[in-house]
Amino acid sequence: MRRKHRKLTSSAELDITPFMNLMIVLVPVLLLGMVFSQIRMIELNFPGMEAGQAPDADELQLVVTLVPQGIEVIDSKRGVIRSLPLREGQQNYEELRHTLRQIKKRLPDKTDIVLEVSPDVGYQTLVKTMDTLRSYPAVVAASVVEGELFPDVSLSDAAENRVLAGLKGQKEGA
DSSP states (O other): OOOOOOOOOOOOOOOOHHHHHHHHHHHHHHHHHHHTOOOOOOOOBOOOOOTTOOOOSSOOOEEEEEETTEEEEEETTTEEEEEEEOBTTBOOHHHHHHHHHHHHHHOTTOOEEEEEEOTTSOHHHHHHHHHHHHEEEEEETTEEEEEESOOEEEEEEOOTTOOOHHHHHHHHHO
């Protein structure tokens, strides 16, 4: 004799309410977090020439040297244009911006500049200096816009024992 077994089927209900509650909270939080995680990129150029190539004698090479003691603006023809030592423990960005604006008035077509950086300079100082070299805040028609200074910034290493021109005499005399 054969027995017929009935399979008991029970329909189990799936409770997805906790999962839906989690999604309702998680999705807006993730969407809001995306706005704050933007990455800003800075385009860099590296100075250099082909082997055996000499620079033109008439071409101006504008160099800004960033060392822990301050900032120095140098012209390839005339040497040091301006030496800006630290002011109250901070780099003097206002005077650097003023000096670069004066140079830009004389050479409006020049867009390139070399930034020599000492190994002892911090990252935030480097980025702030690069931003200062690229542009300045200008007021046009009652709104603040960014005026262009030297947007093509090339990076170079400064000598490890580099001292500002204004501080060389003080250091030797001490």
